[in-house]
Amino acid sequence: MKLDAKIPQGPLAEKWSKHKFNLKLVNPANKRKYTVIVVGTGLAGASAAASLAELGYNVKAFCFQDSPRRAHSIAAQGGINGAKNYQNDGDSVYRLFYDTIKGGDYRAREGNVYRLAEVSVNIIDQCVAQGVPFAREYGGLLDNRSFGGSQVSRTFYARGQTGQQLLLGAYSSLNRQVNLGKVKMFTRHEMMDVVTIDGEAKGIVTRDLISGAIETHSAHAVLLCTGGYGNVFYLSTNAMGCNVTAAWKAHKRGAYFANPCFTQIHPTCIPVTGEHQSKLTLMSESLRNDGRVWAPKTKELAEKIRKGEIKAAELKDDDRDYFLERKYPAFGNLVPRDVASRNAKEIVDEGRGVGTSGIAVYLDFAESISRLGEDAVRAKYGNLFDMYQQITDENPYKQPMRIYPAVHYTMGGLWVDYNLQTTVKGLYCLGEANFSEHGANRLGASALMQGLADGYFVIPYTLGDYLATIGPKAIDANHPAFEETKKNVVDRINRLISLKGNKTVTEYHRELGHIMWEYCGMARTEEGLIKAKGLISELRKDFWKNAIVTGINEEFNQNLENAGRVADFLELGELMVDDALDRKESCGGHFRLESQTPEGEALRDDDNYAYVAAWQYNGDNQPESLHKEELVFENVKLTQRSYK
Amino acid sequence: MSNNMNLTLKVWRQKNAKAKGELVSYQADHVSPDMSFLEMLDVVNEGLIKKGDDPIHFDHDCREGICGSCSLHINGRPHGPKQGITTCQLHMRSFNDKDTIVIEPWRAEGFPVIKDLATDRSAFDRIQVAGGFISVNTGGAPDANVIPIPKVVADEAFNSATCIGCGACVAACKNASAMLFVSAKVSQLALLPQGQPERYRRVQAMVAQMDAEGFGSCTNTGACEAECPKEISITNIARMNRDYFTAKLLNSEE
Numbered sequence: 001m002k003l004d005a006k007i008p009q010g011p012l013a014e015k016w017s018k019h020k021f022n023l024k025l026v027n028p029a030n031k032r033k034y035t036v037i038v039v040g041t042g043l044a045g046a047s048a049a050a051s052l053a054e055l056g057y058n059v060k061a062f063c064f065q066d067s068p069r070r071a072h073s074i075a076a077q078g079g080i081n082g083a084k085n086y087q088n089d090g091d092s093v094y095r096l097f098y099d100t101i102k103g104g105d106y107r108a109r110e111g112n113v114y115r116l117a118e119v120s121v122n123i124i125d126q127c128v129a130q131g132v133p134f135a136r137e138y139g140g141l142l143d144n145r146s147f148g149g150s151q152v153s154r155t156f157y158a159r160g161q162t163g164q165q166l167l168l169g170a171y172s173s174l175n176r177q178v179n180l181g182k183v184k185m186f187t188r189h190e191m192m193d194v195v196t197i198d199g200e201a202k203g204i205v206t207r208d209l210i211s212g213a214i215e216t217h218s219a220h221a222v223l224l225c226t227g228g229y230g231n232v233f234y235l236s237t238n239a240m241g242c243n244v245t246a247a248w249k250a251h252k253r254g255a256y257f258a259n260p261c262f263t264q265i266h267p268t269c270i271p272v273t274g275e276h277q278s279k280l281t282l283m284s285e286s287l288r289n290d291g292r293v294w295a296p297k298t299k300e301l302a303e304k305i306r307k308g309e310i311k312a313a314e315l316k317d318d319d320r321d322y323f324l325e326r327k328y329p330a331f332g333n334l335v336p337r338d339v340a341s342r343n344a345k346e347i348v349d350e351g352r353g354v355g356t357s358g359i360a361v362y363l364d365f366a367e368s369i370s371r372l373g374e375d376a377v378r379a380k381y382g383n384l385f386d387m388y389q390q391i392t393d394e395n396p397y398k399q400p401m402r403i404y405p406a407v408h409y410t411m412g413g414l415w416v417d418y419n420l421q422t423t424v425k426g427l428y429c430l431g432e433a434n435f436s437e438h439g440a441n442r443l444g445a446s447a448l449m450q451g452l453a454d455g456y457f458v459i460p461y462t463l464g465d466y467l468a469t470i471g472p473k474a475i476d477a478n479h480p481a482f483e484e485t486k487k488n489v490v491d492r493i494n495r496l497i498s499l500k501g502n503k504t505v506t507e508y509h510r511e512l513g514h515i516m517w518e519y520c521g522m523a524r525t526e527e528g529l530i531k532a533k534g535l536i537s538e539l540r541k542d543f544w545k546n547a548i549v550t551g552i553n554e555e556f557n558q559n560l561e562n563a564g565r566v567a568d569f570l571e572l573g574e575l576m577v578d579d580a581l582d583r584k585e586s587c588g589g590h591f592r593l594e595s596q597t598p599e600g601e602a603l604r605d606d607d608n609y610a611y612v613a614a615w616q617y618n619g620d621n622q623p624e625s626l627h628k629e630e631l632v633f634e635n636v637k638l639t640q641r642s643y644k
Numbered sequence: 645m646s647n648n649m650n651l652t653l654k655v656w657r658q659k660n661a662k663a664k665g666e667l668v669s670y671q672a673d674h675v676s677p678d679m680s681f682l683e684m685l686d687v688v689n690e691g692l693i694k695k696g697d698d699p700i701h702f703d704h705d706c707r708e709g710i711c712g713s714c715s716l717h718i719n720g721r722p723h724g725p726k727q728g729i730t731t732c733q734l735h736m737r738s739f740n741d742k743d744t745i746v747i748e749p750w751r752a753e754g755f756p757v758i759k760d761l762a763t764d765r766s767a768f769d770r771i772q773v774a775g776g777f778i779s780v781n782t783g784g785a786p787d788a789n790v791i792p793i794p795k796v797v798a799d800e801a802f803n804s805a806t807c808i809g810c811g812a813c814v815a816a817c818k819n820a821s822a823m824l825f826v827s828a829k830v831s832q833l834a835l836l837p838q839g840q841p842e843r844y845r846r847v848q849a850m851v852a853q854m855d856a857e858g859f860g861s862c863t864n865t866g867a868c869e870a871e872c873p874k875e876i877s878i879t880n881i882a883r884m885n886r887d888y889f890t891a892k893l894l895n896s897e898e
Contacts, residue, residue: 066703070705124788126785130778131778133801134788135802140793210758278707387708456782500696504693506690558701
């Protein structure tokens with residue numbers, strides 16, 4: 001199949017307006033004859049469900065959490081970008097577009113990214129109208145900060161919990177539609193498969209996580225807003241429940257999976273303490289505005305620190321290597337996430353890491369505290385410092401923080417066209433779950449923006465075009481496809497339940513995570529990736545023989561839930577490795593050791609790899625087929641990113 | 645490591661909503677002080693699963709204190725012995741070797757037990773559905789800076805908005821009252837200019853739903869504020885009461 005991204009012709013700034021005009025509309029009186037399924041209630045899902053219900057469609061929304069408000073968007077700390085230029089510092093829609101394309105190392109579509117920047121301003125308006133309590137200046141107007149290496153202040157924030165406040169805003173709009181009877185909410189329901197009839201999505205199969213009941217739901221269209229797959233690495237900053245299952249099942253039903261190897265490793269997380277570790281905690285990127293990243297100059301000094309013979313704070317300036325400031329004098333500690341992460345890894349690989357494990361570098365506030373005073377630093381970062389102290393039992397006002405990169409976000413996801421439709425008609429994908437706007441590396445404060453852009457301002461237009469095309473005729477809920485799909489789901493659950501081996505699901509997950517982190521993490525080589533492929537394949541076979549799944553389906557069974565998710569990660573992992581093997585260049589968060597500049601920076605190969613890699617599923621244990629969507633750049637010039 | 649601990653756990657086990665529950669003892673050995681409380685339970689569960697036993701069920705997700713999923717009553721206190729944090733942020737260094745730790749679910753009529761330590765908190769969603777919103781459709785919003793909001797007001801609204809909906813306030817209250825939760829949302833929207841048009845209608849709708857869910861009355865003991873992981877103030881309750889009475893007096897909105 002030839003991939004058609006359906007990006008409208010014409011000048012960049014007019015594409016979206018023209019496209020909106022060309023999309024078909026659904027007659028207001030007909031909207032109530034349509035049903036739309038929305039899976040996931042994070043920023044993308046809640047905003048889409050609410051906005052579509054406001055238009056008059058009937059919406060069925062699903063989440064696996066006990067409340068839609070608990071989706072993992074809630075954990076985002078830093079902020080949301082909006083090209084408002086309230087600070088008069090030279091921001092514009094075009095600049096946000098340009099920064100996003102460049103930050104993504106030229107692996108995203110111009111048309112999509114421009115639209116994202118364009119609607120970013122509406123998002124801020126919408127959120128304020130909902131009662132989102134953004135930070136304000138004394139004059140009563142909204143405050144902004146510079147974030148994640150941006151040269152302008154365009155980030156809106158609500159202390160360290162912007163994600164929670166935005167999600168509660170979307171959740172309140174969702175609740176209003178539940179109140180009005182336009183949204184029917186299904187909590188503690190997990191999507192187990194997509195139902196397709198003649199190649200078009202017409203419903204889903206779900207499992208009620210409390211009773212174990214397997215149910216079918218029909219609709220005119222299905223929207224997957226199910227988040228990223230960072231938990232394939234076992235340890236990540238994602239919530240424990242984050243999973244790829246919904247997207248993976250859709251993939252197996254014909255939706256192509258794009259750029260699966262593009263994962264973002266966030267530089268400032270609290271390091272691992274031991275085997276018991278279940279997740280990693282992010283320390284907001286905003287800390288790099290005032291903290292200085294360093295490591296001891298020599299291996300010998302690092303060793304003394306690790307043994308506790310000397311304390312970090314006592315180390316003389318001459319014995320410290322402020323490696324980001326040294327290597328990138330222009331951007332210093334504010335280089336993009338991928339660059340900061342990779343440099344920390346290099347330090348640790350050289351044996352200069354700190355902490356008892358030796359897998360950490362320092363983020364030091366001593367200089368800021370002496371310049372601004374402890375109170376000023378507390379006012380800015382107090383909650384983050386408290387969180388750090390709570391977890392590590394160390395006082396970051398006295399000793400530098402120890403940080404290390406961790407998996408944080410996945411830029412890859414289901415391939416979608418400009419309308420957010422996957423390669424399966426009627427099946428749409430929004431937010432982190434799709435692949436689109438961030439290219440090979442996402443900029444700080446852009447995830448919240450994309451989730452809400454997709455849900456509030458893109459899908460309400462583009463979905464209507466499809467619905468108008470298929471017409472409001474009711475979906476035949478008795479079509480055999482529903483029973484067949486349900487039977488597949490039941491069969492698979494039975495297979496899982498029958499596993500009574502000797503190794504827990506978590507042990508398999510942890511092992512998969514080690515393989516992914518080692519060979520498909522911050523630095524990748526052909527040799528390592530080939531090795532990883534074999535290891536994952538072995539591990540998956542072993543899982544289906546020797547895993548233990550306790551209990552039965554017909555009960556609240558968290559072990560069974562987890563087993564289904566890990567089984568899917570074991571399949572996804574191999575595709576990520578295939579994708580990383582195919583992409584022999586380095587770009588953004590994908591760093592192939594074979595492809596670097598003399599200075600050790602990611603070296604792109606635009607002649608051969610300026611494409612979106614979209615993978616097609618061909619059946620169990622069959623190699624997937626690669627389809628390439630060539631990226632066309634008409635407005636920006638591709639340059640080697642340099643943060644010197 | 646030498647500072648690892650051996651602990652005795654007494655955990656509430658209840659097969660489902662209808663079954664009778666009981667406290668069951670488990671041994672948790674070699675517990676590292678660097679583990680979080682939930683990671684300690686993970687390790688116990690791994691042991692149970694290896695034996696083919698049903699693991700202890702509990703709600704949890706983000707494990708960084710913001711999603712509001714985790715909800716354990718630890719030694720008689722919601723979210724355990726420390727102030728201003730959730731269970732997932734509690735670390736084992738807060739306990740001592742040879743301690744016995746009693747772990748129970750939230751206990752309130754409004755939060756029936758689903759299994760073991762997991763409870764049904766959907767009543768909170770229904771209260772929000774009743775009126776915890778500003779009626780604004782997507783696309784109709786004016787420019788975000790059209791209405792200046794004094795910083796102190798915005799900050800106060802933010803303080804109320806930090807509620808994570810975990811239910812510790814209800815669990816801490818001898819009356820199982822949900823007043824802190826409800827008043828936090830009512831306050832957030834009542835403080836902001838955008839929330840004014842529906843202010844009195846909102847408070848009446850949310851209070852009516854709260855009562856219908858079977859939550860108890862507030863008798864001002866302040867236990868909710870003391871146990872709230874986000875340290876939300878009971879000033880919110882006073883503010884909600886004032887709005888509620890005003891609404892009744894004025895009878896201004898339906």
